[in-house]
Amino acid sequence: MKKESQIPETVLSLSDIPLKAVYTAKDLVGWNAQKDLGGPGEFPFTRGLYPDGYRKKLWTIRQFAGFGSAKETNQRFHFLLASGQTGLSTAFDLPTLMGYDSDHSRSEGEVGKCGVAIDSLADMEELYAGIRLDQISTSMTINGPAAIMFAFYVACAEKQGCRIRDLRGTLQNDILKEYIAQRTWIYPPEPSLRIIVDLIKFTTKKMPDFNPVSVSGYHIREAGSTAIQELAFTLMDGFTYVEECQKAGLKVDDFAPRISFFFNAHLDFFEEIAKYRAARRIWARYMKDVYKAKNPRSWWLRFHAQTAGVSLTEQQPENNIIRTAIEALSAVLGGCQSLHTNSLDETIALPSKLAAHIAVRTQQVLAYETGVANVVDPLGGSYYLEWLTNKMEEEAEIYFKKIRDFGGVVAAIEAGFYQKEISDAAERYQREVENKKRTVVGVNQFKMDKEIFNPPILEITRETERMQIKKIKAIRKRRNNSSVRRSLSALKKAASGRANLIPFIIDCAKAYATMGEIADTLREEFGEYIPPSIV
Amino acid sequence: MNKKIRILIAKPGLDGHDRGMNIVARAFRDSGMEVVYLGLHQTPEAIVRAAIEEDVDVIALSVLSGAHVTLFEKVLKLLKQEGICHILITGGGIISKKDQKYLSEMGVSRIFGPGTPVRESVQYIQSWFLREKKHE
Numbered sequence: 176m177k178k179e180s181q182i183p184e185t186v187l188s189l190s191d192i193p194l195k196a197v198y199t200a201k202d203l204v205g206w207n208a209q210k211d212l213g214g215p216g217e218f219p220f221t222r223g224l225y226p227d228g229y230r231k232k233l234w235t236i237r238q239f240a241g242f243g244s245a246k247e248t249n250q251r252f253h254f255l256l257a258s259g260q261t262g263l264s265t266a267f268d269l270p271t272l273m274g275y276d277s278d279h280s281r282s283e284g285e286v287g288k289c290g291v292a293i294d295s296l297a298d299m300e301e302l303y304a305g306i307r308l309d310q311i312s313t314s315m316t317i318n319g320p321a322a323i324m325f326a327f328y329v330a331c332a333e334k335q336g337c338r339i340r341d342l343r344g345t346l347q348n349d350i351l352k353e354y355i356a357q358r359t360w361i362y363p364p365e366p367s368l369r370i371i372v373d374l375i376k377f378t379t380k381k382m383p384d385f386n387p388v389s390v391s392g393y394h395i396r397e398a399g400s401t402a403i404q405e406l407a408f409t410l411m412d413g414f415t416y417v418e419e420c421q422k423a424g425l426k427v428d429d430f431a432p433r434i435s436f437f438f439n440a441h442l443d444f445f446e447e448i449a450k451y452r453a454a455r456r457i458w459a460r461y462m463k464d465v466y467k468a469k470n471p472r473s474w475w476l477r478f479h480a481q482t483a484g485v486s487l488t489e490q491q492p493e494n495n496i497i498r499t500a501i502e503a504l505s506a507v508l509g510g511c512q513s514l515h516t517n518s519l520d521e522t523i524a525l526p527s528k529l530a531a532h533i534a535v536r537t538q539q540v541l542a543y544e545t546g547v548a549n550v551v552d553p554l555g556g557s558y559y560l561e562w563l564t565n566k567m568e569e570e571a572e573i574y575f576k577k578i579r580d581f582g583g584v585v586a587a588i589e590a591g592f593y594q595k596e597i598s599d600a601a602e603r604y605q606r607e608v609e610n611k612k613r614t615v616v617g618v619n620q621f622k623m624d625k626e627i628f629n630p631p632i633l634e635i636t637r638e639t640e641r642m643q644i645k646k647i648k649a650i651r652k653r654r655n656n657s658s659v660r661r662s663l664s665a666l667k668k669a670a671s672g673r674a675n676l677i678p679f680i681i682d683c684a685k686a687y688a689t690m691g692e693i694a695d696t697l698r699e700e701f702g703e704y705i706p707p708s709i710v
Numbered sequence: 711m712n713k714k715i716r717i718l719i720a721k722p723g724l725d726g727h728d729r730g731m732n733i734v735a736r737a738f739r740d741s742g743m744e745v746v747y748l749g750l751h752q753t754p755e756a757i758v759r760a761a762i763e764e765d766v767d768v769i770a771l772s773v774l775s776g777a778h779v780t781l782f783e784k785v786l787k788l789l790k791q792e793g794i795c796h797i798l799i800t801g802g803g804i805i806s807k808k809d810q811k812y813l814s815e816m817g818v819s820r821i822f823g824p825g826t827p828v829r830e831s832v833q834y835i836q837s838w839f840l841r842e843k844k845h846e
Contacts, residue, residue: 269725269775269777270724281723281753282724284780284781284784285776285777288777358726359726398727398728487824489825490825522823523806524776598729601733602732708749
């Protein structure tokens with residue numbers, strides 16, 4: 176190392192891809208513009224899903240929000256809608272995400288802390304008060320008990336007088352990436368996958384505009400993976416859902432058009448754009464050639480993007496505005512369908528009103544002032560970007576093979592493959608930051624002794640928890656408890672057989688059974704997931 | 711100084727963000743400490759029980775969910791009930807300066823926030839250990 180100080184070090188992308196100083200036509204030997212690129216709106220959709228890009232329809236500005244009680248979050252929703260947000264996205268607290276009621280002992284201290292507490296349909300009614308669910312697309316980030324939250328949502332919409340056919344939105348409902356990275360699971364893989372297939376069957380028939388699964392790479396990336404791993408692991412999860420549905424007797428063209436995706440928008444600008452383009456191309460090819468989908472809609476990879484939480488710094492938090500803006504631009508140039516921009520204060524707390532406001536305005540400046548939405552895939556044909564898109568695809572294929580060799584995603588999870596891959600990558604990155612091989616502005620370079628900006632902090636008090644516990648106790652008294660018991664025992668019976676569980680869960684929701692009661696009913700039948708111990 | 715530092719690492723509560731915990735656990739192990747890795751989704755009771763059974767010198771908790779005050783308080787209370795005061799309680803996560811101050815008044819030692827180099831926490835624990843063992 177010492178003697179080589181004269182030789183410039185290899186320049187690596189954020190995903191450790193070695194980069195040359197310049198790319199030319201020579202780097203695209205074997206690349207066929209017609210086959211590998213196509214036009215926008217043409218197979219394999221490298222250049223995007225629509226011939227006119229964002230001209231007819233801009234991406235949806237969809238800010239992930241939720242904290243405290245349903246009432247507080249409802250106020251934040253109204254504030255965001257008034258700011259010009261065009262879609263809703265709901266963040267739930269950890270007890271909700273793990274299927275516990277607010278008064279469960281494991282919920283102590285966690286209620287309303289990193290999202291909104293939803294214990295029953297009653298909370299859902301408050302959460303979306305004044306918002307007609309057939310008028311706006313609604314995303315719900317929940318996985319372990321996704322089907323239960325979906326039931327609350329459907330029951331709430333019906334109470335508002337909506338027809339469920341008219342509901343548009345997305346349920347994250349991607350359990351595989353929970354085992355891989357995000358780690359908010361309840362049940363083991365087999366029953367979890369069964370519930371997901373049940374949900375897909377249900378929405379395929381009854382809710383044609385609803386996305387029952389959002390296959391997510393976001394959390395895999397946040398946990399420390401590289402862009403290549405994010406791409407490969409996410410698509411592989413997507414293939415697994417397709418295969419599970421096919422095994423359950425569904426026809427690919429009946430469900431595939433409603434499978435959606437969720438990616439991270441990280442800092443390495445071109446690498447991220449290449450990742451989105453490669454994702455669309457790989458998905459289109461597999462859906463057409465491997466899974467034999469005939470409907471072009473089945474070939475489409477539609478995705479939501481969120482800027483990278485991990486790229487934000489506690490030091491000099493004002494710099495996070497800039498990071499987020501650049502990450503958001505990569506998602507737009509990569510052709511996202513919807514976008515969340517992080518708030519500058521997210522390494523300190525949940526977004527304050529001011530920080531949430533700046534985040535929405537960031538997207539509006541991009542959309543309306545910079546002209547980046549005027550022309551479709553403006554970087555298409557760049558030697559570097561096309562080479563990098565190819566590279567992403569090649570590397571993803573290597574991972575697909577590795578995972579297949581384990582016997583598929585579930586087997587690879589059980590073998591600890593993902594945990595090791597991701598934590599190795601995370602550790603490598605951390606080492607590079609500490610050795611100053613990677614610069615983090617304000618953290619390992621350009622430091623300041625004293626902050627010049629101290630953002631306001633959103634505080635969530637224990638009062639939320641006290642109120643929430645009072646509320647759930649009141650609901651348990653007020654509701655018709657014999658119909659709760661009836662619906663729960665019908666669900667239990669269904670779970671022990673092969674029936675589709677979704678209508679049973681909706682019945683429980685309508686009877687005001689709580690999240691914990693419904694989740695426990697299924698726990699009794701399915702057990703809980705125990706992760707493999709890693710070394 | 712031949713005795714190795716024994717450190718328990720866990721995430722109390724329901725939070726699943728284990729990137730930081732895993733990186734720190736490896737760094738502690740690489741620096742020569744004996745790491746008792748409890749991992750995710752631990753209750754304060756399980757943490758204190760393991761700390762006693764494993765006779766650890768340090769408990770390091772990672773919380774990114776906002777539930778840190780409740781969870782740290784519970785761990786401290788349980789340790790007090792057991793009459794234990796020789797264990798260093800430290801940790802990391804998304805914890806505001808105000809809450810860090812509060813926790814420190816409660817008896818938690820340093821909290822390492824985002825952007826802290828891992829070696830800083832290693833050195834902190836090592837020098838605490840040296841000081842502590844001198845008095846013994």
